[in-house]
Amino acid sequence: xxxxxxxxxxxxxxxxxxxxxxxxxxxxxxxxxxxxxxxxxxxxxxxxxxxxxxxxxxxxxxxxxxxxxxxxxxxxxxxxxxxxxxxxxxxxxxxxxxxxxxxxxxxxxxxxxxxxxxxxxxxxxxxxxxxxxxxxxxxxxxxxxxxxxxxxxxxxxxxxxxxxxxxxxxxxxxxxxxxxxxxxxxxxxxxxxxxxxxxxxxxxxxxxxxxxxxxxxxxxxxxxxxxxxxxxxxxxxxxxxxxxxxxxxxxxxxxxxxxxxxxxxxxxxxxxxxxxxxxxxxxxxxxxxxxxxxxxxxxxxxxxxxxxxxxxxxxxxxxxxxxxxxxxxxxxxxxxxxxxxxxxxxxxxxxxxxxxxxxxx
Numbered sequence: 001x002x003x004x005x006x007x008x009x010x011x012x013x014x015x016x017x018x019x020x021x022x023x024x025x026x027x028x029x030x031x032x033x034x035x036x037x038x039x040x041x042x043x044x045x046x047x048x049x050x051x052x053x054x055x056x057x058x059x060x061x062x063x064x065x066x067x068x069x070x071x072x073x074x075x076x077x078x079x080x081x082x083x084x085x086x087x088x089x090x091x092x093x094x095x096x097x098x099x100x101x102x103x104x105x106x107x108x109x110x111x112x113x114x115x116x117x118x119x120x121x122x123x124x125x126x127x128x129x130x131x132x133x134x135x136x137x138x139x140x141x142x143x144x145x146x147x148x149x150x151x152x153x154x155x156x157x158x159x160x161x162x163x164x165x166x167x168x169x170x171x172x173x174x175x176x177x178x179x180x181x182x183x184x185x186x187x188x189x190x191x192x193x194x195x196x197x198x199x200x201x202x203x204x205x206x207x208x209x210x211x212x213x214x215x216x217x218x219x220x221x222x223x224x225x226x227x228x229x230x231x232x233x234x235x236x237x238x239x240x241x242x243x244x245x246x247x248x249x250x251x252x253x254x255x256x257x258x259x260x261x262x263x264x265x266x267x268x269x270x271x272x273x274x275x276x277x278x279x280x281x282x283x284x285x286x287x288x289x290x291x292x293x294x295x296x297x298x299x300x301x302x303x304x305x306x307x308x309x310x311x312x313x314x315x316x317x318x319x320x321x322x323x324x325x326x327x328x329x330x331x332x333x334x335x336x337x338x339x340x341x342x343x344x345x346x347x348x349x350x351x352x353x354x355x356x357x358x359x360x361x
Contacts (some may be wrong), residue, residue, distance in 0.1 A: 034074065036117055037155035037181055040144075044174075046070040047085065048164040051171060054085060054103075058095045062086040064106065073117060081118060083107050092130050092251075097260060100128035105179075119185060127178035127251075128161070135251065135258040136176045137311045142219055142250040143178070144305050148298065149215055152190050152208065152235065154248050155181040158311075186246065187235045195234035195243045201226040201280045204234070205242040210291045212245045213279035217340070218295070218327045220254025220275050221247075222263055225355070255323055257316075264355040273323070275330075280352070281345040288341055292331050299328060 049067035064084040087101040103126040143156035162174040224231045234243040252261040254273040263269035306320050330336045344351030
């Protein structure tokens, strides 16, 4: 009897093990493997291709080039994936503005991708240094901040990028970059879909919009527009539901403080470090109270993003904490709050001006 029970138990274990192998489910003794955006560890990647030609592709329609991406997985195995790469962007792609253009990495299907670490059949943006890799780290921290605020945000992975040229052209030393989550994967993670139509900010879901707009104010970013989908993606439960705004591209924000960041002339601001609330006019400030209470609850976690980061120097850390102090002083002062968040209601202000370059043709 005991022998029969033991054999039955062993048989069940074998069945479970076989099913786990077929379905990709880890055994009870194995730790689940972390995906690309499920770790804060810096990921080292090597990109091998005709990079002298790729980096010089700065004008006209960008072309795709074959590239081999190599990375080391958590089990210390080296993995190589054939991908396609092209330059992307507008300001950062121009040679007179940035040392490196941003890149778009396009991954093949599962048949060419032995690992599920990088999502198959998708394209991922790779943010490259424009004028100093420290500002890449500064921008990555802003993505970390917004991930704290809401899951309806783009995840970002900090990477160390090594470029290898096929023709043995001299390449720069490894540098920091950011890999951004694909917009469709971000929407799917939130059980939503991407909304492509252009709408007014008043037509979006109000509370998520206020949380997003106050975040842009917190970081000192004015380089966004819902109407023109400028550095904003829209997601919704379905095509008929109210849309939610998801921001990205924070390199022109005051908190990043990159050397090339300048406010649009139409805003009549002296510096990107100066804050300007760019939401729409809401005269009843009580509608902001729950959002302000949320940011007050999140204060310690927001500060910890910077106090706990070893990748930034003491000077930048001190400047940033002071910049955050200013934000919290404003939102907790009734008179300052009314002045700042009520700015879009001023008839002679620049709260709702159309920024040159965002107007439709």
